[in-house]
Amino acid sequence: MEHLQTQGISLPRLGLGTFRLQGDACRVAVESALSLGYRHLDTAEMYGNEEPIGAAIAAAGVARQDLHVTTKVWHENLAPDAIRRAFDTSLKKLKLDHVDLYLVHWPSRNMNLPAIFETLMKLKGEGRTRAIGVANFTTALLKTVVEEIRAPIACNQIEYHVMLDQTPVREYLAAKSIPLVAYCPLAQGRVATDEVLTKIGRKHHASAAQVALKWLLDQDGVAAIPKASRPESQQANLDALKVTLDDEDRKAIAALPKDTRCVNPGFAPAWD
Known part of the structure; x- marks a missing residue:
C-alpha cells in the first residue's frame, strides 16, 4: 500500500469509508477490513458509528502506530468549546488516546475560521490529534485557511470520482502539496454500470468500479476511501491497486460527463 506523507502523518492511499455503516454491521465490516490489510479508517461524529469502530479496532489487535484513524467535527459544532466537546466524545467512543487526523466535516456560513483553527491547533499541540484538516472546502475557503490563517492542514476531503470534475480545487491542493482525499470515489455505485468503464474493465480483467x-x-x-461492508467488496477495492490503465483508457475516462455530484446538502458551500 502506498502512503501520502502530509504534515507529519503517513496516510494510506486506500482507506475504508464508513458512512451509513451502523452497529454490529459496522463493527464486523471494520474487523473484516483490518483483517484484509486496511490500515486507514474514516469516520465522523455525524456518522454515529465511532463506538462500533472503536470496538473493532480493539478486537483486531492491530498495533496503534500501524493504524490511521480520521474523524470529523460536524458543522453545527464549530465554536471552540463545541469542538472540544465533540472531540472528547469522539475519542471516548473510539476508545483511543488520539486520532491521526481531525477534520472540519463541512464549512458553515457563520463560522469563525481563525478561532476554529486555533482550537484544532491546540488539540494537535496536546498530542490528541496528530494532524488537522478540512472536508468539503472550496478553493476560496482553502485560500483563507492556507494563505491567511496559515493552518497546517493535512488534506481536503471532497467528493471526487470519474463523474465529477474537481479540477480547480485539485489543482490548488496540488500546488500547495496538500493531499486530496476522495469520498464517494465510486459515485455511490453509479460507476458500476457505466458502459465505458465496463469496457475498459473487460480489457484488464477488472470491474468498472476497480x-x-x-x-x-x-x-x-x-x-x-470507498465504503465497503462486504469482505468481497473490500478485497475488490484492494485489488484495484493492481490494475494498470493506459493512455487510451485515460482518454476514454476523460471524455465521460463530469457533472454528477452525489452529495449536495442544503448547507453545502457554493461549489467551485
Whole structure:
C-alpha cells in the first residue's frame, strides 16, 4: 500500500469509508477490513458509528502506530468549546488516546475560521490529534485557511470520482502539496454500470468500479476511501491497486460527463 506523507502523518492511499455503516454491521465490516490489510479508517461524529469502530479496532489487535484513524467535527459544532466537546466524545467512543487526523466535516456560513483553527491547533499541540484538516472546502475557503490563517492542514476531503470534475480545487491542493482525499470515489455505485468503464474493465480483467478507483489512485496526491461492508467488496477495492490503465483508457475516462455530484446538502458551500 502506498502512503501520502502530509504534515507529519503517513496516510494510506486506500482507506475504508464508513458512512451509513451502523452497529454490529459496522463493527464486523471494520474487523473484516483490518483483517484484509486496511490500515486507514474514516469516520465522523455525524456518522454515529465511532463506538462500533472503536470496538473493532480493539478486537483486531492491530498495533496503534500501524493504524490511521480520521474523524470529523460536524458543522453545527464549530465554536471552540463545541469542538472540544465533540472531540472528547469522539475519542471516548473510539476508545483511543488520539486520532491521526481531525477534520472540519463541512464549512458553515457563520463560522469563525481563525478561532476554529486555533482550537484544532491546540488539540494537535496536546498530542490528541496528530494532524488537522478540512472536508468539503472550496478553493476560496482553502485560500483563507492556507494563505491567511496559515493552518497546517493535512488534506481536503471532497467528493471526487470519474463523474465529477474537481479540477480547480485539485489543482490548488496540488500546488500547495496538500493531499486530496476522495469520498464517494465510486459515485455511490453509479460507476458500476457505466458502459465505458465496463469496457475498459473487460480489457484488464477488472470491474468498472476497480477501473474508477485506479483512475483516482493514479493521480498524484490523491487518496480514496470507498465504503465497503462486504469482505468481497473490500478485497475488490484492494485489488484495484493492481490494475494498470493506459493512455487510451485515460482518454476514454476523460471524455465521460463530469457533472454528477452525489452529495449536495442544503448547507453545502457554493461549489467551485
